[in-house]
Amino acid sequence: MLIQTFFRQRSLTLFALYFAASGCIAACVAYPLWHLMPGFEFDKVLSRAAILAAAVLLLPLGRWLALSRAEIGLKDFDGRQFAGYWLLGYLLILPPSVAFVLIDFRVFDVRVLDDIGEASRVALMAVVSGLLVGLFEEVLFRGVLLSLWRRTSARWAVVGSSTVYALVHFVESAEPVSEPGWLSGFAQLSGAFAPLLEPRAYWDSFLGLFLLGVGLCWVRMRTGSLWPCIALHGAFVMFLKIYKDVTIRDIDVPLAWVVGSYDNFVGLLTSLWLVLVLAGMWYYRRR
Numbered sequence: 001m002l003i004q005t006f007f008r009q010r011s012l013t014l015f016a017l018y019f020a021a022s023g024c025i026a027a028c029v030a031y032p033l034w035h036l037m038p039g040f041e042f043d044k045v046l047s048r049a050a051i052l053a054a055a056v057l058l059l060p061l062g063r064w065l066a067l068s069r070a071e072i073g074l075k076d077f078d079g080r081q082f083a084g085y086w087l088l089g090y091l092l093i094l095p096p097s098v099a100f101v102l103i104d105f106r107v108f109d110v111r112v113l114d115d116i117g118e119a120s121r122v123a124l125m126a127v128v129s130g131l132l133v134g135l136f137e138e139v140l141f142r143g144v145l146l147s148l149w150r151r152t153s154a155r156w157a158v159v160g161s162s163t164v165y166a167l168v169h170f171v172e173s174a175e176p177v178s179e180p181g182w183l184s185g186f187a188q189l190s191g192a193f194a195p196l197l198e199p200r201a202y203w204d205s206f207l208g209l210f211l212l213g214v215g216l217c218w219v220r221m222r223t224g225s226l227w228p229c230i231a232l233h234g235a236f237v238m239f240l241k242i243y244k245d246v247t248i249r250d251i252d253v254p255l256a257w258v259v260g261s262y263d264n265f266v267g268l269l270t271s272l273w274l275v276l277v278l279a280g281m282w283y284y285r286r287r
Contacts, residue, residue: 026050027185042180072143073226085228089235103255106247126241134234162213205260211274
C-alpha cells in the first residue's frame with residue numbers, strides 16, 4: 001500500500017511538472033513567435049505555443065511514467081471501428097445542435113456556402129482541427145492520465161481524469177497585451193488560473209465537459225482502445241467547427257440560459273443530453 005501511494009504521488013507530480021514545463025516553454029517562445037506571426041494577438045500565440053509544447057512533451061512523459069502504447073490504448077488501429085465511432089460522434093452531437101436551432105439560439109447563415117473556396121477552407125480546417133484536437137486531448141486525458149490513475153483505482157481514474165479534463169478548458173490567459181515583451185508570456189500565465197476561482201461563471205459548462213469526459217472514459221475502458229475516443233472527439237470538434245461557421249448565435253432568446261457561456265454550446269441542455277446518453281450506456285452494460 002505504501003509503495004502504491006508513493007508511486008501515485010510520484011506519477012501525479014510528474015504529470016503536474018509536465019503541465020508546468022509546457023507553460024514555461026510556451027512563455028519563453030511566445031514573444032519571438034509573435035514577431036513571426038503578424039496579425040495574431042499575443043495571447044493566441046501563447047495558447048498555441050502551449051499546446052505545441054504539450055504535444056511535443058507527451059512522448060517523454062509517457063516514457064517517464066513507463067506507459068506503453070498498449071496501456072495508453074494506441075495499439076491495433078481498426079479503420080472500420082474508427083469510421084463507425086466517427087459517425088456515432090455526429091449522431092450524438094446532432095440532437096443538441098438541432099435543439100439550439102429550434103429555440104432560436106442558433107440561426108442558420110449560409111453565406112459561407114456561397115463561396116466554394118471559403119466553404120472548402122472551412123471544411124478542411126474542421127477535419128484537420130478534429131483530428132489534431134481529438135488525438136492530442138485523448139492521448140493526454142483518456143490515454144496517459146486515465147491509464148496512470150487506473151493503476152490504483154479505476155473509479156477514481158474516471159472521476160479524476162474527467163475533472164482535470166473539464167477544468168483545463170477554463171484556464172485562460174489574462175487580458176490581451178498591448179505591447180508584448182519577453183516576460184509577457186509569464187505575466188499572462190500568472191493570471192491564467194484566475195477564472196477557476198469563479199465557478200459560478202462556468203459551472204454549467206464544467207458539468208457538460210465532465211460528463212463528456214466520463215462518457216469517453218467509459219468508451220476507452222469498454223473497448224480497450226483509445227482510437228474510438230479519438231474518433232468520437234474528432235467528430236465532435238469537426239461538427240462544431242462547421243456548425244458555428246454556418247450559424248449565428250442569439251444570446252437574447254428566452255432559453256439562452258440553457259447554453260453555457262464557455263463555447264456557447266456546452267451547458268445545461270447538453271449536460272441533460274449527456275446524462276441521458278450515459279444512462280443508456282449504463283443500461284446497455286447491465287443488459
